[in-house]
Amino acid sequence: MVHYLSSVRAVEDAVGVKIPDNARIIRNLMHGAQFQHDHIVHFYHLHALDWVDVVSALKADPKKTAALADNVSNAPWGGAVYFKNVQQRLKTFVDSGQLGPFNNAYWGHPAYKLPPEANLMATAHYIEALRLQAKAARMHAIFGGKNPHLQSFVVGGVTCVKDLTPDRIAEFLYLWKETQDFVKNVYLPDILAVASFYKDWGAIGGTTNFLAWGDLPESEKEPESLFMPRGVILNRDLKGVKMANHEAVTEHVAHSWYEGKTDRHPFNGETKPQHGDYDTNGKYSWLKAPRYEGAPCEVGPLARVLVAYAWGKKEIKDLVNTVATKLSIPVTALFSTLGRTAARCIETVAIGNAMEGWVMELVGNLKKGNTATYTPWTMPKSGMGVGLNDVARGSLGHWIRIENKKIANYQYVVPSTWNLCPRDAEGKLGPVEESLIGTPVADPKRPVEILRTVHSFDPCIACGVHVIDPDSNQVYKVKAV
């Protein structure tokens, strides 16, 4: 969905077409649904088990779990019988000896801090979230035909004009509500409950610079109307937040498996593979090293929330302050692994809340008889265009150059390239590299602490981390997927 959006926007920029209001709203609704869906799946299914010990949940007292859940969560399910059944289901599964996704993990590791009851509550919500996400994905199917890989965006607008009917919109709204209820009543309370046991992670895993292209335009004016604003913050200086400009981006290849000597703007980007061995002093990554005014930047939920906070965006600022107050942590604790995982939830609440208004705006247009969803256009002989988005994982840009009505060059710089890039020509570390320095690791053979920080970035690639024990010099390889 996200590359689809950026590629369509890049071509629209190159050919100079303005899309109708309804197309903008439908794209925002699809993108909003993507945030809701993706962040729920990331937290519960790709990240939570770094913090939640599933096996410990077997020792929980269902009654106490029910009491805990009543206290911290507004989940629609609960009670001692419910948690007893979840525990029984888990026990049957574990007793079968076929542990599936839980096999050979880090259960019982000293870094797990939740009591058994909190582990059982979180495990129950892990299972509930599996079903909820399957339902939430139907929002995409309504106006996009299917999920994943929806298929209704075209250069000039959207194709789903036939689906702009009261029953389809009502269906969307119903799914939106069920999903957003989960976000507000389960996801946010779970984040607060889990984080309260891991406050030390508010000082681990932070980085220095933050970039957000911003996204979700609420009018045709960009970047002014972006619901998640555009901006860049260098050296953690929130007061110094400034507008970001794509012209300040270059990509280095000094430590990447590509030919070339100089850093280049994506419009002039080259992709000439030069594969070799893994050599941390030389080339060691397929990712290039993108830089903003020469600075490596973290992108993603934390960057977006910090930029929005720094610009004073009310919807985000209020939520950040509420979360900080509830956890009794300063706002500066956001510069961390804990902050990154909390920011993901914060923006899900804010974006999800905004979606209802967008649906009503669409309904308003339709009521007035405005059903336009597409603007015709013609392919120019040549052109250049950029499509900037800020998607679940972070800032995404596509750059296209058209010559003789064909693609002459096409480059993209994706969120995981920003976050997981290698060093640049000047030796500056990439954000994930920087974030891992100083991470406490209790057992180098089972470094679940490393996974916490790497997973908190929501990497879209597998990455290799080598842990070296300073006492024995023993090297351990960790692959975070």
Next chain:
Amino acid sequence: MREAKDFYKRLSEKGISRRDFMKYCGMLTATMGLSSSFVPKVAEVFAAPKQRPPVVWLHFAECTGCTEAVLRSMYPWIDELVLEILSIEYLETIFAAAGQQMEENLKAAVEKYNGKFICVVEGAIATKYGGAYGKIGGRTFLEIAKEVCPKAAAVVCLGTCSSYGGVQAAKPNPGGYKGVGDALGIKTVNIPGCPPNPINLVGTVVNYLLLGKLPECDDLGRPLFAYGKSIHDQCPRRSHYENDEFVEEFGSEEAANGYCLYKMGCKGPDTYNNCPIAKFNDGTSFPIQAGHPCIGCSEPDFWDKMSPFFQESG
């Protein structure tokens, strides 16, 4: 049948009635092209076997969209697939373990279930430059596939990439990417699509568990129950094609009327899949219903052969 009884009891504890359960078994049976007399047998496959059938799921050059598609399974629910029906032994995306622990899982599963596991493969295999374009834990995709696939009871390629190479294999195919069958010279069941409908994977696996064999396939390795007819022949817009009623511009009155998308480049006539019947995400829609021409994503080499996507087929 005691196990089956327990199973229904457990279903009801989870708030699923026997009726709902039989409904999804019925839907699945119909998708598989089996007669309704098979519905109880399909239900039995799901009725909590003593040892859940082991599945090893390999990821090569892909976007994980096929895994994501299966995570959206609602017939049966994804949590039932993972916790009660199958035993997922290795699947990088959802496992809590990583790195060394994860690779140990693969090794252990292949040894323990040698000749007995179902191997699902997602993604194409790089074959040029000694496989340099794709490695996991220092081993190339090709090495991993050569070691694991021959030990499987069946190899099921999920998605167009593992089936036929997909986008990686589009011209000029710099990494020499191939589908699994092609790269290894073995016979695979192919469930292409970008992504495929998860119900077609479930149908294939149930067919295997139910009848002890893989479903009947066409010459491209695709199960006939899902890929036996063209999109065009099953399309709800077909009558508009016959009546010469075509969309010629997106967003137009003709588009709002749901006319035929052939002139917009629809590849439905050349594409074999059950999208118009099974639909995606609990039967919510499929691309043509959303007004977009079919791009032929379940056909071999569709990036090269089906493009330009928005031009009428010649």
